[in-house]
Each structure stands twice: as structure tokens, then as C-alpha cells.
Amino acid sequence: MLHEILLSLSGHPSPLLRSALPSSTNTTATTTFSSSSSTAISPPERALLASLARLSDLHVHLQTSSSHIAASHPSAICRAVASAIDTLHLAAFRRKVVDVERTVLTEDAALVGAYRIVPLTAVVAEFEGWGRRLEWLGRVVDLVVVKGEEGKGEACACTGAAAIDFLRGELLTGYRDVEELARGLVAVAEAAWVKQVAAWVLYGRVPGFGEGDFFVKRRGRVDGDGEEGEGNAAAEEYGCEPGLLPGFVTPATAASMLFIGRSLNQIRTKSVEDYNLRGSDHLSTQLTRLAELRHPIDSAAFARTIADIRQFLSRTTLQRLLPLSKVLETLQLLRDFFLLGRGEFAMALTQQADEKIRSRWKRMENLAYEGREGLGNVTVKEGEVAAVLAKTWAAMGSMQGEHADEDEGLEVARELLRLTIAKSKVSTPGPHSAEGGLTAIATTPFRNLLFSIPVVMTMRIPSPLDLFLSQLDLQTYTAINSYLLSLRRANIRLTDLWKITSLRRHHPAPPGPPYGSTRGGREKVHLFRQRHAARSSILRNAWATASAAIFFLGEMEGYLQTEVVAGLSDGFHRWLTTGEDEQRHEHGTSKQIQTSATPHPADTDEPPDDDIWLAESTPPQPPSLSAPAGQTHPHHDPQTLATAHRLYLRTLVYRLLLAQQSFTAPLYELLVQIDHLVALVRRLHSVWTAADLEADAGVVDAFVDLEREERDVQREIRGVEGRVKRGIEGLVGELRRLEGLGGLQSGAAEMGEQRGEGAEDGEGLGIGESGKYVPRRVGGIDRLLMKLDFGSWFGRDGRGGDEIDLDDTS
Template structure:
């Protein structure tokens, strides 16, 4: 029996022990010959041996042989099992030598003595057996198919947190084996750009260190991929390699300091050799000039060139418009502007998702936007060409270290939004010129009045012309107010604030493209009016000292968020109303163009058509005006949270105290109590004041539609 017991302890099967649903038990023929205490001791020894066999089976054949972390863990467990195996051999040797500590009177071996000898291994084997069973069962996360490095290290580390010192020591040695592989990957990823396996970050690593590891690794990987000729100094690589090889991810403070030092060193090297501050300032200026329309003369020229291109293709037999046609329009638009000598212009290009398109005439019908989708962001990319069009900027290395594809998409959406507002404004100004030219021509024949066969027809013509003039004037006024708010209060303010944050403020005078790099790298930069002496230099020095790529990306993300939120583009209801206003303005321009550039028919045509044609035109203009007025009131009501009831004497303070801005407009401005949020609130309040300068929009008195215009004396 004693030899059979040692064979079982060594991991062999035995017919003396039967495995059932209730656990291990002795065979009935053998159990009756033993004392109850002996039966209990044998079952305990057999249970210990059973756990050893399970763990040994895992060591010899891991559940995930392709997972090197599982293999490393199995190898480390096998090393720990050697202590148990040597104990079995040593104990059997002591029995054969009749050691007095085990053999009583030199003739018998108490099972209690064997149980006491192997009791030290009962907690470790129980813990190892439980660990093996959990590994075989797989991760508890339903989305995980395999044990990643992070999950496996978290599992072993969690089990190492025990009060039993022997179990804790064993599991700490297992953690060391796993950590060696992980640090090897960290070394290759951080210093050489080798891809890091997914989910390799255990929870014991702080979030700051995780972000730093990903930042440094991605930067080095990008440099390796682009074949950058320069590389990190060998002295730094050797120092960081030594530090990583001797580090411990469980010593949080020391590991965080090591990763932080590596990040600072890599950031300084990238900032000095790969992507310099001058490159970033040039890219920011180019994106602001051409996507945010800060270069106003070029933006207007591009819009006019695209309108001219559409008109030419409508008259030509070749009516197809391709992306290269739009790119040629960009070059033609730059002639005579400050963009003509800007090297950044060559990087801009238009893309048409459909490939090619034909010029479309503007729609003459009212927009059918569904009110159920008013919270969805409308698409402004179709206003320029009649089909979705996007302005693109190449994301080349090393600019890709700073910009992301999502950021460029945001810039493209901002360009479509701003260009649509600017285009509608330009079309209305052209419409105003067309109406003025037509009236001057008409004055050659009618001298006074608008002509007509009789008094009734003359009054009808006068009323139609005045209503059209009033509609165009109100539309131009609204778009000028809106563009002044977006272009001046939002874009320019956010741009200047962002330039100050990166330590390169701009003055009131715009620098040309040829002098930007010099201004960006100059130690003395112009300060904004009202800035205390020395404040600009302090901000610049602070930016130089503290700015790294991650901070720069965070500042740029906040910059884009502020732009989209404060410009009202990020608000579904507000941007939908703006979309409707632009569509209404385009309808009016298309109708007048259909009528030959004048709302009034010439006198000969009017005599042939009769009064019916005049009435039809009057109905069209009245419907457009009513739609615009309704959109304007919706826009104003969305800017405020509740109807504003002014006092009888029109006290402006009542308006200011009652006004508040939609929370969605300020969601990206840095919090309700922040300076950015307060600045945005003041800007929107100023917009509301400019819209409601005569208290008409906030007047609760319901008036007869059409009797009172927003701009007095136009109806």
C-alpha cells in the first residue's frame, strides 16, 4: 500500500482510488481493511496528487499552445512543480532508509506523518489547480476569445494577492515570468516601433503610462514605416533598454517615471527633428485660411469660379464636371490673391464621391426636410456644386503625427458649412446687383414708377418689386449678421486662442505665407491689443516648455470642438434651420434667374401675359418671404431657451437677463463655468441682440403676417 501511495503522489493512476461525482474515494474492498483515520489521510493524499496531475497535464500540454504567454506561464509552473516532485522523491528515499522522522520503530510508516510532510503543498497546488481550471475555461469577457497578456497578468496578479505567503511567493514568480515577455514587447514597441499585440496592457499599469506607451510606440512605428533617415540617439536607446529590462510594472511609481522619461525624450526628439513647431503653425494656418475661409478674397474667388464653371458647362456640349475641373478652378481663383504664392495651395484638392457630375440648376420647390430628423446634422456639401463635394488636404508624414483623419473630416465639414453660407451671401449680393441693373435700364423708358398699362397694374408691379427688394435685403442682412458671428466671433477668436495656446500668437495684421515660418520661429511675436506687456512672451515660453504632441493633439481637438459647437454646426436643430435658410435664398435667386434677372417682366411681355403672370410671381415671392421669416423666427427661438417678453419701454437689460443659450451650443466650450463657455455665451447673446435689434423677433404680440418687416420700410 505504501508503494502504491507514493506512486499516486508521483502522478500515476491507481485502482485503489475511484473518482465519482462526490469526489475521490477508496475502493470498497480496500476501504474495509483501514481505520477511518487512515482512510481520511489516504483520500487527502490522493486529492493532493489529483491536483498535481491536473497541473502537470497543463504544463505538458498548455490549453493555448500558440499563446506565448500561456506557454511561459506553463513553463514557470513546471519549475515550481519541481519542488513538489523532489519532495516526493526525498520522502520515499527517507522511508526506504527507515528515517526515524517517518518510520516508526523501524517497521511502519504512519499515514499522518506523510500527510504532515505534504501538507505544505496543499494550498499551492489547490491555487495552481484553480488557476489552470480558469485558464482552460477561457476569459470571462464574452468579447475575448483568447487570453491576452493583459488579462492573463491581471488574473495571476489577482490570485497573488493572498495572505498565504508561500502561495504569494509562487504566484509572484509566475508574474515575473509573464512580465519578462511583456517588457520585451514594450522594449520593441517603444524603442523600435514593432507592433504591440492587442490587449497587452494589464490593469496594474496606470492610464497615464498606457497613453504614453501608445503615443511613443505609434510615433516610432510611423517613423519606421515612413523610412525616416534620422533615428533616436544610441545612448538614449541603451539607457531606456536597460531601464525597461530591470523595471517592474507592479512598482507603479517607478514604472510611471520611466515611461514618462521615455515619452519626454522621444517628444523632444520628434519636436526637434521630425515635426517642428514651424511645420505645425504652417499647417494650422493653411487649414484655417482655406477650410475655415480666413483667406476671404480667395474663398470668394473660388465660389465665383465654381459658379462660372457650372454656367459654362451648362452652355457647353461637354457638360461633365470632374474633380480636376474643380482643382483648376482653385488655381484660377488664386490668381491675383495672397494664395497665389502660398505653397500650401498645391496641397488642396476637391473630391467628388460620385466621380463625375453634371451642373444642376437650383431647385425651385420648397425644401421637404422631415421634422422627425431635425436633430440629425444636415449635409452642406451639396451647395457648392449641386452634388456632394469635399475639400481635402493630404495627411502626409510627419503631419500625420499631429493630425488625424477624423480631424480632417471635421475640417471638410466646416468648409462645406462656411462655404455654403458665404456662397448664399454672394448670390444674394449678385441678385441685388441684377435687380438694380434691371431697374436702371427700366428707368430709361418709364422715368418714374415701374410702368404698367393702368393704375392697378402699376401698383401691382410696384408692390412686387418692393416685396422682392425687401426679401433680398432681409436675407442679405441675416447672412451678414450670421457670417459676422461665425467668421469674426467664432473662427477668428478660436483661431487666435489656439495659436496662443501653442505658444505662437498672432497680431491683428495677418502675416503672408512667405513670412509665417519666420514669425512662427521668431523669439518675439506680436501681441494682441489689450494684452499686458510680457504676457505674450510668457505664454510663448510656457508653450515651448510644456507642449508635446499629446498636449498639442488635445488642444487641437478642443479647438475643433469649440469651432463646431460655437458656429452652431454641431447643433442639429440650429444647423437644420440654417440649411433651410440657405435653400430658401437659393430658391429666390433661381426664380429671379428664371425670370431673366428681374422680378418684373418687361413692359411688352407684361402686356402679352396680362395680370396673371404678375400675380403668379407675387405669390412665389410672398411664399419665399414667409418661409424665410418663419425660418428666422425658428432660428431665434432655438437660440433662446424660452420666449423673451420685453418690457414696455424696451429695456435691453430685461433681454440680457432673460436670454440663455442652448446647452448643446455650449457643450464643447469647456464647461458652464469656464471662461470659454462664458465667452461663447456672450458671443451668442451678441448674435441674438444683432438679430433682434428692433425687438421684433422677441415681441410676443401676434401681428398680421406681412404688415411689419424685420427691417422697417421694406414691405
């Protein structure tokens, strides 16, 4: 019987022990009690054998399950845990069985009594404590075992990250023996996970085995334009799956690991010569750093290790691969063309786009009336949109004359920028992403205004600029560009109305002699003047409304461009070149900072006695001149650049009011009504021109009723005037509402921006940390509202000729 017990505990099922189990727990029994066994085993012995039978069944179950997991589980971490359970803990249990057997065979007095009697209670006591251990190991195995779903061929398996988190949580059960078991398995699981991480952060390779369980996922091949592609021109794109990360890995550390692997993968796949800089010294030293991690891994220690690897890579390889001059050139390109730093680009693009639309409609008007069913021909095609951008570059080159070939920024933009019709899959950046959080951008379709179809400005991101500039950042720039360009376009189209001299101001001179001195000549001149006086009276309200809209748009553009975009861009450029934004405390910016309820202590410094007008007009100096004497250029690794750049974009979106749907929606409606007003005024001008030809030269169009069309257009102009006025009034009211909430919302948002709160990249960008990027406190809606004073215009009913005096700008 004793021999049967020891064999059963070693993993060989025994009918003797199985028959001792109660019916409720004997789930694997295949035999039943016989009359002889029931009489040979007394009830007390059966109770003692039940505990040993439980150990035997647990041992067999753990052996079978762990072997199955180690052979077939898709997770390398779970396989390592299962192998450790079998080779370490079950092996220790089997050694315990062998020790008990040795004690019995050597007739040790610790277990064998007089007359070579071995008490069953003593044998059971030798395995005291192993029941709780094996039961806990059974819980671990049940957690990671692969279970097939009923009716499906797929299998549900525990991930390595979930196994690590479960084992780390079991360290706090309160049982010392369970804690020791959990600590050993945690070390095994974390070591297996660190090996996978080492393959990624040291070689830029996704682990060959267990790829589905690794937190880095291939997103396909993406070319420089952000579209999926194949071939050598397309590079592998990788993303992070947060659900596959252990709990001790922070989002910032995950972003660092993703960046390191992507950088190494890009260097390796594109055969960059700087790849040779990553020699054996890099691999050995950094692998040693990973091997020195103690288990369970401390979150802060792991973050420091990854940060050291990232900085080492940046110093040895990426510093040459992505120099600061290349970063500054790219940011200047984005500033000039996406943020409309070069005003001539927005003007040329708007003019070329309007010319394209007018040419399409003229082509339709020249068709025979019976052939006008196909209005689909008016829709602009992809090739025509690209041709508009090409004409824009040509127009900008003609503006510069013989010095056009010296503009390097224009040549780079001509090569990288694209104007395309937006695809349906393109979406506005949301508040969260795998690489970092971005402020949610309002879904207002400003991109529909340029061509009446969704058209966006994009850029091909060449290597190695994609180390710090992501497609999500580019989508944010695209949304900002559509927003700013729509404002500039509306202003340009309204001011172009003043170029129609015959419509705005016309005083016909008397005919030449001798007809001019006759009575008929004088009557004709009198008739002309009466006609134009009546038309001027008809359009007086339209001119007043257009002037008010120009005033509103001009002040909005001035605020957004000079206060927000220029201030934030200059601050970010200065941080890149000097490491600190020293102009934050100068005269112009200090006034804005003092408006905050909790000013920074450094903000109370006295402004310098320099000529502020000279400082405003002086262009930014090169980094070597702007940095203090003896100070070297700061070294920003690409991930630090990317993190600071995302913070810069978040602040820019917030300060441009592009995240306020309650503001952008009525603004879009106002821009649509402004387009309608411009189109109606131009249409009325064409109707009056045709009427003059009919009355003065006898040119008659039999297909058009000019008087009826004139009445209809005038009626529509009256309606559009009211909608434009109400739109401006509503936007000013919304600005006042936002300004009233600004004391609570903007203060909290600014502090969140400066500390990096709410962002998954979480670098902890604080005010007091030296070298960290802190956005300037720019803008202030109150400054804009001080300029948007329309007097009593909003209080009138919109009728009458003396309601506003803005038409005197003619």
C-alpha cells in the first residue's frame, strides 16, 4: 500500500488512491469501490488517503497541462511559465516523494517506527503545505491553458502580459510559500518578455516566435505619402498594442520602445550607412543593462533603462541620421505652407482654385442648352487639383522673378507637398493614439470650401523625418491648414469685390463733342448717372455687410496668425535651438503671462531696455548667434523632439479654437454664407452688364429674363446679408462665452499642457524642469474681443442706408 501511494504521488494514477476520493471530488475516477477494497481501508485511513489522492490528481493534471502549454501555446511567455512549473516546482515535488521513499527504505526513525511500521499520518505530514502550492499552480495553469471555443475552430489563449500581471498580483496573497512560487514564475515570465524586448530595442526586429503576443504590431508597408504600398519605396510601419503590455510598463516607456525599434528597423531595412555605428559595444553594453534588471521589474528602473538605450542610440546613430538643421528646415516648411506663414502661397492657391472653378462653369455655360444635363462635368478631378498646385508654384515663382531659383524652401515644398482630394478613410485626429494624445479636432469640414469638394494639403514624409513626424501629426497640420486657409480665402474673395470698379464706383463722363454738348447727350449722361446711383443704393447694404465681414475676418486672422501661430512657432523654434525659451519673459509675452491667476515666478522679471520695435522687426538669428556665449546647441533625441512637437500641436489646436465645435460650426456656416454673398454680387454684376448691353447696344439674350433674374438676385442678397450679420453676431457672442469660461478651462488646460497631463506620451513636461519644452502662453480671447467692436450694428434691423459706415473704405 505504501509503495502504491508513493507511485501515485510520483504521477502514476493508482486505483487505490482514486477509490479513496469522495464522489464529489473524484472527477477522474474510472474505477469503483470493490467489496474487498471497501473492507480493507478503514474510514480514518480513507480520510488520510483522500488528501494524498488530491495531491496525486493535481500532480497528474499539472504535468499534462504544463506539457501541453509548453508544446502548443502561442505565447512564448506562457510556454516559459509552463516549462518552469514542470521543471522547477513539479520536479521539487517529485524530489520530495523520492526523499520520503529514501527515508522509508533506510528505516529512518523520523518516519519508520518500531517493528518497521510506517504510520500513514506521518507520510501525510511529510507532504503538508504541498496541497496549497499545487492548487495555486493549478490556478496558474488554468489561466494560461488554451481552450477551444465550442462551435468554433479558434482558440482562446492567455496573453503573456496578462500572465505577468496575474503573477505579480499573486505576490501579495499573504502566504509565504505562494509568494515564493509566484516570485520564481514572475522572474521566468519577465525574463522571457525582456528577451523579446531586447530583440526589438537592440536589433529592431519583431520576435520570430510569439509575434502575436508581442506589443509591437506590423501595420503594413507605408510609403512617404502615408498610403499603403509595396516594394522598396515602402517601409514597414509599426504600432503599439497597449493591451499586450505588462502593467509595469508606462505609456511613455512603451512609446520609447516603439521609437527605438522603429528607428533601428528603418536604419537596417534602408541600408543607411550609419547602421554600422551600432557595433558590438552597443549590443553588449545595452544587453547588460537589460540583464541587470531585478525581478519583479520596477517600473521606474525599466523606464530608466529604456531611456538610456534611447539616448545612447541617439548619440551614436540618430544624431547623424537626423541633424537639427534638417528638423528646423522641416518645421519651417510646415510653418510657411501649412500654417500659412507665407501669405503669397494662400493668395496664389486661392486665386488658382477660383480660376479653375470659374473655367469649369464657363465651359458648362458655353454648352448648348440641350446638353446641360451632365452637371457631373463640373466636379473637379484629382488631376485638376494637382494642376492647381502646380500653377500655384508657378505663380509664386513669377512673384519672385529672377530670384525664384534661390528660394530653397519653395523648391523643397514643390517636391514634398501634395494637394489631393481627401479619401473617405481620412479622419480627423482624435484625442488619443498609440504614440501620444492629441487634442480632439472639431469635425467641421473646412476642407470642403476651397473646391466645394474635400481637398486637403498633405506632405510626403521622407526618411528620416518620420522619426519625429508621424502621419497623425501631419493630419493635424492638414486640419489646421484647411481651417486657416478657409479664413484667408473668404477674406481674399471679399476684398476682390472692390476690384470690380464698375460695380463699386462708376461716374460716367459726358460723351465727347459734338454729341456731348447736345440735349440728347446730356440726357444720356443723366440717365447713366441715375442708373448707377440706383444700383449703388441697392448694393449699399451689401457693401456694408461685406466690409463688416472683412473686418471680422481680418481681426480673426490677425489674432490667429500673429498672436497664436507666430508666438507658439517662435517659442518652439527657440527651444529647439537653445534648449530654453528665453523670450517667454520679454516685453510682449510677459503681458500675456501676467494675465494668468498663477504667474510663474520668473514672469515678474523686468523686461529688457532693448528697442522692442527693432526686436519685432529683426529676423531670428541662426542658432550659433542666438545661443549665449560658450553654450553649445542642445541635444534633443528624436523621441524628445516628437513628444515636444506633439505638445506644440496640442497647444496650437487649442489656442486656434479648432477644438471648439461650438465655434467652428457657426464659423463654417458664416464662410459658406460669405461665399454665397460673393457669388450673388458677382451674378448681379453680370446681370447688370447684360442689361446695359441690351439697353445701350441692343444685344438681347432671348433665353434670359434679365428683370426677373435681377429681382431674384436682389432678394437673395437681402437674405444672405441678414445671415452673414447674424453669423458674425453669433460668433462674437460665442467668443464672449468662451472668454467667460476661459478663467477655469484655459488655466486647467494650460497646466495640463505644460505638465503633459492627459497625453499618453506622458513625458512629464513641467515648468520647473530645465530643458523641457513648455509652450508659451499666447493668445487671449479678451484681446480679440477688444478689437471686435461693431458698435450698434447688431442692434439694428439690417435695413436702411445709414446703419454702418464701413463702406467708406472704398
